[in-house]
Amino acid sequence: MRYYKIGLMAALVATLCMAGTVYAGQREGAFSLSPMVGYHGFEGDQNTNDSVVGGFSLGYNISKRWSAELELRYTPTETDLSGASDEDIDIWSFGMNALYHFNPDGPFVPYVSAGFGGMYFDVDGYDDDTDYMMNWGVGAKYFLSENTALRMDLRHVIDFHSDRDWDHNGDDNIDNNFLAMAGLYWQFGGIMPSPPPPLDSDRDGIPDIRDKCPDTPLGVMVDAVGCPPVEKSPPPPKKVVDGDDDGDGVLNSRDKCPGTEKGMIVDKDGCPIKFTMQIEFDFDKSEVRPEYHEKLREAADFINKYPEIRFLIAGHTDSKGPDEYNQKLSKRRAATVKKYLVEKFGIAAHLMTPRGYGESQPIDTNETEEGRQKNRRVEVILVITPPEG
Numbered sequence: 001m002r003y004y005k006i007g008l009m010a011a012l013v014a015t016l017c018m019a020g021t022v023y024a025g026q027r028e029g030a031f032s033l034s035p036m037v038g039y040h041g042f043e044g045d046q047n048t049n050d051s052v053v054g055g056f057s058l059g060y061n062i063s064k065r066w067s068a069e070l071e072l073r074y075t076p077t078e079t080d081l082s083g084a085s086d087e088d089i090d091i092w093s094f095g096m097n098a099l100y101h102f103n104p105d106g107p108f109v110p111y112v113s114a115g116f117g118g119m120y121f122d123v124d125g126y127d128d129d130t131d132y133m134m135n136w137g138v139g140a141k142y143f144l145s146e147n148t149a150l151r152m153d154l155r156h157v158i159d160f161h162s163d164r165d166w167d168h169n170g171d172d173n174i175d176n177n178f179l180a181m182a183g184l185y186w187q188f189g190g191i192m193p194s195p196p197p198p199l200d201s202d203r204d205g206i207p208d209i210r211d212k213c214p215d216t217p218l219g220v221m222v223d224a225v226g227c228p229p230v231e232k233s234p235p236p237p238k239k240v241v242d243g244d245d246d247g248d249g250v251l252n253s254r255d256k257c258p259g260t261e262k263g264m265i266v267d268k269d270g271c272p273i274k275f276t277m278q279i280e281f282d283f284d285k286s287e288v289r290p291e292y293h294e295k296l297r298e299a300a301d302f303i304n305k306y307p308e309i310r311f312l313i314a315g316h317t318d319s320k321g322p323d324e325y326n327q328k329l330s331k332r333r334a335a336t337v338k339k340y341l342v343e344k345f346g347i348a349a350h351l352m353t354p355r356g357y358g359e360s361q362p363i364d365t366n367e368t369e370e371g372r373q374k375n376r377r378v379e380v381i382l383v384i385t386p387p388e389g
Helices: 002-017 290-304 323-345 369-375
Strands: 031-041 051-061 066-078 088-101 108-123 129-143 148-161 173-188 274-277 310-315 352-356 378-383
Touching (some): 031 148, 051 088, 051 173, 066 108, 088 129, 108 148, 274 290, 310 323, 323 378
Antiparallel strands (some): 129 148, 148 173, 274 378
């Protein structure tokens, strides 16, 4: 029987040592529950057999290092008297302990403990007995997640023995017990730790996950992807044949979009490179309808194709209402779309500039409800620098 118990304890200790992925440990303000089982050893002259022990504790983390626990343990054992039959003993132990933890932020958290309480002995064939006890010990918690840990505890219990008939023939004495226990530890609530900031190895302000130039020297200005700006040779002057009134680099004779605003990036036909979202807004509303989530995902994919370019988020309205009001409404719609792209798809806010154009740029007639609905829209346009206004 003794060898079986020693084997059980060895298996519990091995379980603690083979834990896998771990997370940081003690959490201030958390409550805890800890069921445990193990081995209860008695001093030789107590005439009591060593046995298994089980129990649990309820605790509260006063800080990351200090905690208090209420515990209850049960040991089923027998008397061990020479020349007499063995009698069953039910031992109930209860107490309060203070724990001090080392390395409270790590996955492996050792601790020391001390406390006091009582022990109740319910014995067949003898009078029951209640004693005071004190205990001290060491232990460790090994965290498997932010709330769960494996736990091992070694405890020296000092039993202030009173008048048990089968122990010392009734003489008063102090008995020394040994507890070796292992189990689980759960903590609930408390102050959750802040997530660590994203890693930025070269300290250029761009997280490593987005940094395409991870070894930028300290102090060098970088762009949105963490790379120093590349000095480009100025393009050769364009040969003026028939003029370029809007200054977009496409001659008037080939410009299919005359009057393009300054700063916009155009294609070979002189038209802005843009992604037009047929995101229809309700009349006099700026909220994005839920059915346009996938359309906004396509807009986010479009933006991600040009990581070093800035974008104009252009809002538009129909012709109903005063011009000044429509101008403000269209800007609110553009700002709403920008906020949605930032919060739902992680687009960097500084890459996008919202602007309202009111009713000035319709794409359909404002004489019908269908045409007015199409004019209530938002567009994502590539720009070198956002237009003023």
